Amino acid sequence: MKLGIVSDIHANARALRRAFELMGDVDRWICLGDCINQFRFSNEVVRELRDRDVCTIWGNHEEVFFSPQGTRARTEDWIDPELMTWLSQQPKRRELQLAGKRVLLVHSTPWESGGAYIHPSSSDFQRFGDVAADIVMYGHIHCPVATRVAKTLVINPGSTGEGRPTSQGFISSCAVLELETEAVEHFDFVAD
Secondary structure, three states: OEEEEEOOOOOOHHHHHHHHHHHOOOOEEEEOOOOOEOOEOOHHHHHHHHHOOOEEOOOHHHHHHOOHHHHHHHOOOOOOHHHHHHHHOOOOOEEEEEOOEEEEEOOOOOOOOOOOOOOOOOHHHHHHHHOOOOEEEOOOOOOEEEEEEOOEEEEEEOOOOOOEEEOOEEEEEEEEEEOOOOEEEEEEEOOO
């Protein structure tokens, strides 16, 4: 079973479509949050996620958009109300059983919902090994990760829509996980 993984799209529909092309045929799509960009909803991105039946969770940008601070942003008449309702019904985290493995989807960390930026060099990164899951997928840091912490495989696809700075310019990314072998392949690309 292959999973195609995106995160941190930040309303960039062209980058999302490019990521889908790069990942190719997969059995299931995963989005680890921040498909919108705080107060900027994206009908295009949310429609693409909904129509492809992408298993989606909220990131910190969805939390802000659907919070009291996002009241004014939610009243824009160009926003498709069905798409906004669909996104509002997605959870902040998901626990899945796939191919006999426990898979946890979070945006930031398993121990708090939306705030901490946990890079592999952080001392808190080792806490991923304490999670009762075989695989933890997270976003938020815009940096690709595929490493084992104790018995837990930790995966971050990087940012699909808002590239990280590199010496070659801003690079976006996505990932594919082969569940049986736990092999992870990251795809880097230049997003528009």
